[in-house]
Every structure is written in structure tokens, then in C-alpha cells.
Amino acid sequence: MRHDPARVADTVGWLRKAKEDLDIAKELLKPAKTLSGGAVFHCQQAAEKALKAFLVWYDVPFRKTHDVKELGDACVKIEATLKEIIARAVPLTEYAWKFRYPGEPAELTKREARAALAVARALYHAVVSRLPGEVKP
Numbered sequence: 275m276r277h278d279p280a281r282v283a284d285t286v287g288w289l290r291k292a293k294e295d296l297d298i299a300k301e302l303l304k305p306a307k308t309l310s311g312g313a314v315f316h317c318q319q320a321a322e323k324a325l326k327a328f329l330v331w332y333d334v335p336f337r338k339t340h341d342v343k344e345l346g347d348a349c350v351k352i353e354a355t356l357k358e359i360i361a362r363a364v365p366l367t368e369y370a371w372k373f374r375y376p377g378e379p380a381e382l383t384k385r386e387a388r389a390a391l392a393v394a395r396a397l398y399h400a401v402v403s404r405l406p407g408e409v410k411p
Contacts (some may be wrong), residue, residue, distance in 0.1 A: 277408065281331065285409040288327030292398055293411055295320035299391050303384065310387035311373035317387075317394035318342070318369035324401040325349050325360075331405055340370035353404055363397045366390060 299316035302309040318340065325345040329336050332352050336345060346360030369390065373382060382390075402410055 277406070281333065282409055285327050285331045285405065286411060288323050288330055289398075289402065289405075289409065289411045292320045292323035292327060295323065296391070296395055296398060299387075299394065303387055303391065308384050310382040310384055313387045314366070314369040314372075314382055314390045315374060317390040318366040320394045321363045321366045321397050322370075324398045327409075328352070328356075328401045328405065331409060340367060342367045349401075356400060356404070359393075359397050359400045362393050366394060 295316040299313040299320065301307070302313040302316065321342050322340055322345060325342065325348075326336060328349050329345065329352075334348055334352065336348060339345065342360070343364045346356070346364065350357045350360060
């Protein structure tokens with residue numbers, strides 16, 4: 275069955291941006307850099323964009339938000355098997371703002387940032403595995 279080309283393109287666009295954020299986060303955690311604050315920001319962005327891709331595919335509108343729980347709840351209504359990985363990803367929400375401005379709490383450790391990257395990757399792959407092949411980047 276052939277799908278709407280515009281929906282395919284929009285979904286692919288969100289997934290590509292999510293993958294790009296994962297790649298950036300990985301790069302920022304290389305030993306020569308270790309920029310944990312920037313890395314977790316991109317982990318949050320990857321999770322957010324993967325969930326938005328899923329919602330776009332299913333033609334579910336969403337408001338402009340960085341809230342992984344809000345987006346995830348909408349996704350779980352479509353695909354209940356995403357519930358566990360989304361629950362693990364919800365804490366990424368605060369990385370949309372935390373550690374990005376002066377006066378914020380102490381810097382995240384590299385270990386914590388790597389854990390955030392692992393969760394963001396797992397969520398991305400869980401979403402991609404539940405979408406048709408034609409939208410997989």
C-alpha cells in the first residue's frame with residue numbers, strides 16, 4: 275500500500291533530525307570534547323523529534339512542546355508497547371533547558387550523559403521499528 279507522499283516526507287524529516295541529534299550527542303561525548311550539557315540537550319531533542327515523527331505518521335496533531343511525557347502519552351494511545359521506553363525517556367525533558375544557561379546546577383557527569391544517550395537511542399529505535407520501511411532513514 276502506498277502512503278501519502280507528504281506524510282512520508284514529514285515523518286522522514288523528523289526522523290532524520292532526531293538521528294542528527296543522536297549523532298551530535300555522541301560527538302559531544304568523545305573524550306577530546308566531553309561536553310555533557312550540550313550532549314544531553316541533543317538527547318532530549320532526539321527523543322522529542324522521534325516522538326513527533328511517530329505522531330506525524332499517525333496524523334496526530336501536537337502542540338509546540340519539549341515535554342517528552344506529553345508527546346509520549348499521545349504515542350502510547352496509538353502504540354501501548356512504547357510505554358516502558360517512553361517512561362525511561364521522560365527525565366530527558368529537563369535537558370531541553372537544564373545545563374544550558376549560567377547559574378544552573380553543577381555540570382552533568384559524562385556517565386550520566388552517556389546514560390541519557392542510551393535512553394534516547396533506545397527510544398529512537400523503538401519508534402523507528404514501529405513505522406513502515408518507507409519512512410526509515
